[in-house]
Amino acid sequence: MTDSTAAPRVLVRTEGALGRLTLNRPEAINALDLGMIGLLTQALEAWRDDTDVQIVLIDGEGERGMCAGGDVRGLHAQIVAGRADETAEFFRAEYALNAMIAEYSKPVVSLADGITMGGGIGLSGHAAIRIVTERSKLAMPETRIGFTPDVGGTWLLGRAPGRFGEYFGLTGGTMNGADAVLLGFADHFVPSDRLDALREALAYRADPTGPAEIVLLFDETPDPSELPASRAWIDEAFSADTVAEIVARLQAQGTADATATAELLESLAPTGLAVTLDAVREARALPSLRAALEAEYRRVMWFVTRHPDLVEGIRAQLVDKDRNPKWNPASIADLAPDAGAEARDFVPDRPLF
Structure with missing residues (x-):
């Protein structure tokens, strides 16, 4: 009833x-x-x-x-x-x-x-x-479920000062x-x-x-905001070209905040991180919100139709709640050199607009 x-x-x-x-x-x-x-x-x-x-x-x-x-x-x-x-x-x-x-x-x-x-x-x-x-x-906590920010989130992240966009996009961190x-x-x-x-x-x-x-x-x-006090170490690490290099720079800094951030990234979906890094940087150079939404739509539908991590991430966090996702690949070290390329270039069956 x-x-x-x-x-x-x-x-x-x-x-x-x-x-x-x-x-x-x-x-x-x-x-x-x-x-x-x-x-x-x-x-x-x-x-x-x-x-x-x-x-x-x-x-x-x-x-x-x-x-x-x-x-x-x-x-x-x-x-x-x-x-x-x-x-x-x-x-x-x-x-x-x-x-x-x-x-x-x-x-x-x-x-x-x-x-x-x-x-x-x-x-x-x-x-x-x-x-x-x-x-x-x-x-924008999408990387927590093996996914990537959307709904124009990359447009906003790409326009944040310094490398805060990469930081909040990859970590899924919370802003007050x-x-x-x-x-x-x-x-x-x-x-x-x-x-x-x-x-x-x-x-x-x-x-x-x-x-x-x-x-x-x-x-x-x-x-x-307390964020300006963290900008130097965030900018230094999150300006690196790849997720693996970001983690390496964080580990090399040796501070408690940087080490904790590196450990967090290593627990998240490697593919989601790589796709997100690529998406935020592409959005930074795009001319409009609509262009960013189209770029996000390509990546989202790639996850929906071509990659298992989104389903696995939701399962582990919200369905079975075992908090033990099996990512593909399993580690950041296993990522291909341009791990975001396939999602970036994906062509959905139906265009967004």
Whole structure:
């Protein structure tokens, strides 16, 4: 039996001049499925020419976070059942939504409060006005499951200062609110206890002040990010040409942070690391978000249809939960010289755009 009165997984409503989109799957930290992507897309299409809606706000229901990412359990089930066409449909719809948010004709405001990772970055990171709080935890953790950052994550990582893009892309490390502003994943820091007042101001403030000016009334300066203190050793190591050389440089530094980072990288999927390093560097030189999404789509569909590590990573972390993945190849030392080339050059059956 299903409950026909169950609340929709995206709450769509207008409040004053504000069109509100709230991800409503708090039991799963608002993880995205295809239906949710469809509801978000449909609402944005409807509001594009609606003169009553002047600003769009995207946030998440519940205290835990805006969005923990895509529904990777569902992704695993599709791939093992041989339904790669359904997986392609999900990614194509998701990336089209990411591009729509970035190119939208009206200001889109995102509230990345709490956990905002993976697919959540695709919703929050390309908005016109991106807000974080003291509770924010942002990450692109795809290498933890033998995968590679997508949803335009490589576009953002490639534009972070120095080699922080490679560092956060490869390690899947978590940024706090101050880190996210520093690295270009967010624009403003607003304390969480002021978000309701901010929402009300965006909806009902009657003067012609734009949303960016309204947000500034609530913006505060967070405690400084600690990342600048680590930039020298991160830049030195993560500017290396290959994953193996990055690890070697980290080991040679001999500090606790560098050694811990080397050990983390050696525990992750070698192929995912190599593909991610290649992807972030390619995205850094690309002309647009759409170009980065196309490059990500090639790599993602290569993992879905040609390489076993994605299925194995999800199995080990989320299905069987034995935390003992069998990567192919098993170690960074076994990687081919240009291990990212095959994924970079892959041609999916259907183009993204």
